Amino acid sequence: MQLIMRKWLDRLFSFSAYSAIGLIIFVLVLVIGPIFVKGLGAYLFQGTIDNRRMMLNQFNRGDEGTLEVEWMEVKQERKSIYDMFSAFEKELDNMSATQRKTLKPVYKNIKEAVAVLIGPEPGAQLPALPRRIYGQTRWDRAQLKAKDVLFEETWDYSGAEGKKVLTPRAPLFKGTALEPLFPKIEKNLSQLMRPRLTFYPQFLTDKAIDAHFFGGIGAEVAGTIYLALGAMLIAVPLGVIAAIYFKEYAKEGPTLSFLRTCVNTLAGVPSVVFGLFGLAFFINTLHVSPGKSVLAGALTLALLVLPTVIRASEEAIAAVPHTYKEAALSLGAGKWRTILTVILPAALPGILTGIVISMGRAAGETAPIIFTAAVSVGPLVMPSEVFTTPTPALSWNLYNICTEHEAVEEIRHVQYGMAATLVLIVLTLNALAIVIRAKVSRKLKG
């Protein structure tokens, strides 16, 4: 082949290799970027007066005095809108039948949309569901709901695919009592909602109100912590002891190979099969708990991370310089003494790295806990209840609120918040592991 050709192929090859790396980094940013950015929106957002009222009523948070003052003003504004409705209803009765036929259904939609936007009429009887008691708590959602008031949504199927068409409703009500409603909503929305930058760090710890419409993800965070900690409490002693046995005591032979193969096979088992096993064995056979529970989930997760703990511990023990062991033995220390006082402390950073990474994995897994520990709706589980009670968890509930929830679109910010929190927990654990690893290599290099 011509030299020039070869040079060009070489450049092309290098280019594709660099592009592959670039692609991976691009994908990483693409996946994590929006999650963090929008997830931040669960903790820091423009909150409306309804948000502040809700916080005060449900969580006893906020200054009652200042809120009362603000609420007085807003009440006036909102009452005026409901007065418009009363006035218009009277007008409706006096309209011709045809007019009524066109306007009444649209009016009903408008009334419903306004109730969603600003809540029920101030002073009227409060609905049962918390989500109906208040208007929109977030400014971004309020602006969206305002569109629902102002525009009628229809579908245009004239083209190849249906296109959404928004027709303004204002012209329909020109000359009626309802006419001032539209400019008020369009231009004076902030007066009605009073958006203010709200910092809500308690999103991490608050309980969820009315299926996550309000409140935070405290129960889920607690559940994830219980499960991850529980899994490690079980897996670490088992794993480290097994690693010590493999590296320090076992003799080469068929038994050792068999045990090793078992551990390697365990590493390859799909996560959902662990869940099935947890159901069939821990719950249905051993009856560790009457039904799903944190205990059963932790046991199942422990099995999942066990191979990783064993491998990391084995590597850490193997990396301890031979000379340490020889020195201890030559000073008269017994085998077990040597392991306990010399080898394990030296291997500790490596073992810790493995533990921290496994904890991150346990926190993020969903399939093993679906049948063994997780519930979609539930209160915060108390430490005393972990042996008997199932728990919400970040991983499972993220799935739940973005697929099986009744109002998936309404709580997008909660979904992003949950996803971001989960990713942050896992990444922090991994970063911790890297720091530990870096400290180790620095120590070894002297």
Added chain:
Amino acid sequence: MKQTEQFIVSEQTQRQRKAVAWLGRSFLFAVTSVAALAVLAIIFFIARDALPFFSGARGWDFFTSCEWYPTATPPKFGAGAIFVGSFIVTVTAVVLAVPPGILAAVCLSDLLPFNIRQIVKPVIEILAAIPSVVFGFFALVVLAPFMQDTCGASSGVNALNASVILAIMALPTIVSVSEDALQAAGRELREGSYALGATRAETIVKVVIPSAVSGIFSAVLLGIMRAMGETMVVWMASGNAAQIPSPIYNLLQPVRTLTATIAGDMGEADQMTGSAHYHVLFAMGLCLLIFSFLCNLAGEWIVTRQRKRLRGG
């Protein structure tokens, strides 16, 4: 006199010490066995709850029929389409992930300078640490609308969506294991090729990759295992329609996988522990387990064959 006495230990003490040592050793062995034999327990209990389904002589239909109506009366358990769904999604994910994966590994092992490599490696590992449910969320909220708006798919959740996400999840494993294999080829091998006048691309493609082929194969195998065993992503992104796409290469149609079926159906089925529905889900679990065993065996076979080859044959 006193000193020699200290060296000689009484027989009784010796026996005591030996007994204690034996006890300690046995304890360690017992604990290790529990950890290791967990896998045997898994096989046993999954098989135990799966066999009642097969003993009902429904085995043939399970694999070949596509009529999956587990809640109908009488229920039909034809999981053929579900097996095909798992297969399609796994194969597509691997096909999408392997070329960029190997190229990225090459970049890490041969092209990037050491400093940059130290930064890029952890970055790729971040991708590996992201929980699968978060990937599923991304697939649902970002990728699905994108597919509907831009690619004109009738449904944003389909085989392609799931395959793309699975490929992204399998990439870090493929990159990392392949990179280890490429590094292991050694500096001398590369130097031998360069000294004959080969370009970098020629050296990598003609000498380094062929020598690392078994490691790359292991990497691909691990990628396959990851894709096949993944649950949340396919549950959220594949559309969950138990049908074979027509034509079969139309990836923009929804499919259903074994893992998603188990996760999705067990919620209802576990109320009826002991029902046929419960057992058929365990049967699916057993199939997944057997598949992972076969992959493990293939992996071990590759490693042994590589060892034999290095000894010269």
Added chain:
Amino acid sequence: MSMNASALSEQFHTHIETKAFSVFYGAQEAVKRVDMKIPQGQVTAIIGPSGCGKSTFLRAINRMNDLIPTCRAEGELLVDGLNVYDRGIDASVLRRRVGMVFQKPNPFPKTIYDNVAYGPRLHHSYAKRELDALVEESLKGAALWDEVKDRLNKNALGLSGGQAQRLCLARALAVNPEILLMDEPTSALDPKATARIEELIVQLKGRYTIAIVTHNMQQAARVSDVTAFFYEGLLVEFDVTSQIFTRPKEKRTEDYITGRFG
């Protein structure tokens, strides 16, 4: 630094010449401003204690040091009058003309045939018959043909150390270089294999210009025509081999030869 340059360059054409040639690893100067003329068709041995820069110098001739990111060269290194560090020179082409055999035999994990054919296939396309003849000739040149002619399709990794090194030599010969660089080619081999390689070196000279780095002074005395003594990056003495070993001009050379250090 003394050179019996006049005597040497009168008899033989200078194949490789360096002028104030230095090699740096970052800030460290491993080869310091070397002026040297390597004669054509002769065997030049490069000796010196470990760390004196002899391998670095050798690898600079076929620009293998380019593979090390922190490495850079200054001064001129001319092959047949052409500075190989010039911007327009392509390293691939250079390495076809300047072959190298390494300290540790490094056959590719391919068949014996494919190992030898690898180099030629890169640069030209051959008909099967041509390639077969080329492989045979190269293996004969490395005195390996008789031992492997019946198993050309077997994996090269099954060869013994000495055979593998001869295979690497055959591989280098197959691209028809003019210069052969050998970096301690026998240090990983047993005495019998070493002797065979040394025989080959003596056979091959004349047709090829050979430069061999060795820490084994007896080997240098046995096979080479001229010897260069390096010490701490400097070319201390460069002379006809018999002179270096019987009447060295520099004290450092004499100290090394007599074993006072290194």
